[in-house]
Amino acid sequence: MSVIGNLFGRSPIRPMQQHMKVAAECARGITPLLGAMAQGDGAALDAARASIDDLEHQADELKHEIRRHLPQRLFMAVERRDMLEILDNQDSIADVAQDVAELAALRRMQTPPVLQAPLAALAEAAIATCTQSESVVNELDELVETGFGRHEVTRVEEMISQLNDLESRADERGEEALRTLFSIEDEIGVGAYYWYEIIGWIGDIADYAERAGNRIRLLIAS
Amino acid sequence: MAWGKVGQIVASWVTSPLIGGVLAFLIFRLIRSQVLDEDHPIERLTRLGPVFFFYVFFIVGLVTLFKGLKNLELDYDLPTALGLSVALGVVGAVVGLLVIRRAAAKVRGVQGGDPFRQVERVFVVLQIMTACAVAFAHGSNDVANSIGPLAAVYGIVTSGAAEQKAAVEPWMLAVGGFGIVVGLATWGYRVMETVGKKITELTPSRGFAAELAAATTIVLASRLGIPVSTTHILVGSVLGVGLARGIGALDLRVVGSIIVSWVATLPIAAALSVFFFYFFKGLLGP
Numbered sequence: 001m002s003v004i005g006n007l008f009g010r011s012p013i014r015p016m017q018q019h020m021k022v023a024a025e026c027a028r029g030i031t032p033l034l035g036a037m038a039q040g041d042g043a044a045l046d047a048a049r050a051s052i053d054d055l056e057h058q059a060d061e062l063k064h065e066i067r068r069h070l071p072q073r074l075f076m077a078v079e080r081r082d083m084l085e086i087l088d089n090q091d092s093i094a095d096v097a098q099d100v101a102e103l104a105a106l107r108r109m110q111t112p113p114v115l116q117a118p119l120a121a122l123a124e125a126a127i128a129t130c131t132q133s134e135s136v137v138n139e140l141d142e143l144v145e146t147g148f149g150r151h152e153v154t155r156v157e158e159m160i161s162q163l164n165d166l167e168s169r170a171d172e173r174g175e176e177a178l179r180t181l182f183s184i185e186d187e188i189g190v191g192a193y194y195w196y197e198i199i200g201w202i203g204d205i206a207d208y209a210e211r212a213g214n215r216i217r218l219l220i221a222s
Numbered sequence: 223m224a225w226g227k228v229g230q231i232v233a234s235w236v237t238s239p240l241i242g243g244v245l246a247f248l249i250f251r252l253i254r255s256q257v258l259d260e261d262h263p264i265e266r267l268t269r270l271g272p273v274f275f276f277y278v279f280f281i282v283g284l285v286t287l288f289k290g291l292k293n294l295e296l297d298y299d300l301p302t303a304l305g306l307s308v309a310l311g312v313v314g315a316v317v318g319l320l321v322i323r324r325a326a327a328k329v330r331g332v333q334g335g336d337p338f339r340q341v342e343r344v345f346v347v348l349q350i351m352t353a354c355a356v357a358f359a360h361g362s363n364d365v366a367n368s369i370g371p372l373a374a375v376y377g378i379v380t381s382g383a384a385e386q387k388a389a390v391e392p393w394m395l396a397v398g399g400f401g402i403v404v405g406l407a408t409w410g411y412r413v414m415e416t417v418g419k420k421i422t423e424l425t426p427s428r429g430f431a432a433e434l435a436a437a438t439t440i441v442l443a444s445r446l447g448i449p450v451s452t453t454h455i456l457v458g459s460v461l462g463v464g465l466a467r468g469i470g471a472l473d474l475r476v477v478g479s480i481i482v483s484w485v486a487t488l489p490i491a492a493a494l495s496v497f498f499f500y501f502f503k504g505l506l507g508p
Contacts, residue, residue, distance in 0.1 A: 003453050003476055005420035007460055011470030073474045077467040145425070146338060147250070147468040150259040 170206035239458025245435035246462030279314025283307035
């Protein structure tokens with residue numbers, strides 16, 4: 001009868017949720033980073049970057065663990081490919097946050113005063129998108145528990161719809177920030193390129209967060 | 223050697239888990255759409271649950287009473303057996319209704335609960351019922367594996383010749399039953415604990431669906447006189463629930479090992495039997 005005991009495999013859902021939590025924490029690290037950049041505080045900048053690096057490393061470890069434990073023989077309520085794609089998008093959140101931190105720290109970037117508010121607003125929108133995506137991913141185990149029941153599915157679709165709205169908002173804020181950047185590009189010279197990168201990357205954080213959530217909409221539908 | 227019968231038995235090893243799986247799939251889909259997806263799941267279950275109770279008691283009754291108790295000299299004709307089974311089913315439904323209502327009341331008494339979680343607690347009642355049904359079905363099928371040869375040997379020893387149909391005396395049934403109870407009381411407890419801890423993902427609603435499907439399949443096989451593996455049918459049923467997306471993750475290695483056992487068990491057991499037969503024959507003289 002131990003046959004029945006061995007029949008239940010290890011579901012990757014909890015590890016996935018754990019990974020998302022770390023990736024979202026990594027994205028949230030952008031706030032203190034931007035704070036340090038606005039102040040021109042070198043020590044704080046390095047500390048913020050170290051923190052983001054650490055979290056990104058944790059996320060990588062978790063990602064490898066999850067991939068290692070998704071053998072072909074595991075039959076799941078959620079398709080393997082869907083899980084792996086969601087995982088990739090989650091991980092990209094952490095990767096991009098690390099890119100931002102690395103560039104900012106290496107160049108000792110100090111935010112031009114006029115750019116500070118738009119940049120902070122963009123970061124807030126991106127992080128809000130991440131947080132919403134985290135909530136959606138956290139519903140995965142509920143989805144399975146209710147056997148993809150009608151109520152839970154409707155609830156999650158609602159949440160993903162909100163996620164789409166948040167990403168649109170982040171897009172708008174990104175545009176605002178770029179507009180401000182282009183207005184001062186002559187003043188800051190070649191640095192404009194690097195600020196362009198930073199703005200793009202923070203926008204990407206929201207993008208990847210939305211993609212992770214959208215993938216879940218697809219897997220509900222199947 | 224009735225090779226035709228052997229072929230029939232091997233075929234049933236393969237088809238019985240499949241049937242269990244299909245049934246479990248359908249049953250889980252049914253309870254999901256009729257109970258879990260509904261707005262007031264506990265109320266729905268209170269109305270649907272007794273129907274399941276009726277079904278199980280009816281099937282068990284019918285299978286037992288109609289040509290099932292011949293060796294105990296109780297042979298009912300079809301109309302009588304049907305009538306008695308329906309009556310038994312109704313009794314079961316009433317009992318079920320009372321027990322479910324009590325469980326539902328207890329669950330509603332808890333403050334601030336999510337009805338969609340709480341309905342699982344009410345499903346526990348149904349799962350216990352179907353677990354008993356599986357135990358009954360298991361007994362009706364598996365005990366034959368040990369008692370059948372006993373009956374055959376006893377028949378040979380008492381009449382001096384190998385008969386086609388060995389009569390199963392009541393005392394043999396008692397021996398079989400006693401053996402199962404002793405096994406259960408000693409090792410069974412430990413095994414149940416171990417398996418129970420490993421399968422926490424099998425919530426009561428899923429367990430109910432799988433066990434109802436398994437019990438039905440096993441009882442059907444017993445009625446047709448086909449020996450089947452209750453474990454394999456249960457695995458098939460659980461997989462059926464998994465296919466309906468009721469379970470997080472299932473390890474299909476188990477399925478692989480089952481298929482290997484189908485292929486290997488019969489030849490190996492046959493070879494060993496042949497060996498032991500000639501061994502004892504040589505040992506004990508002509």
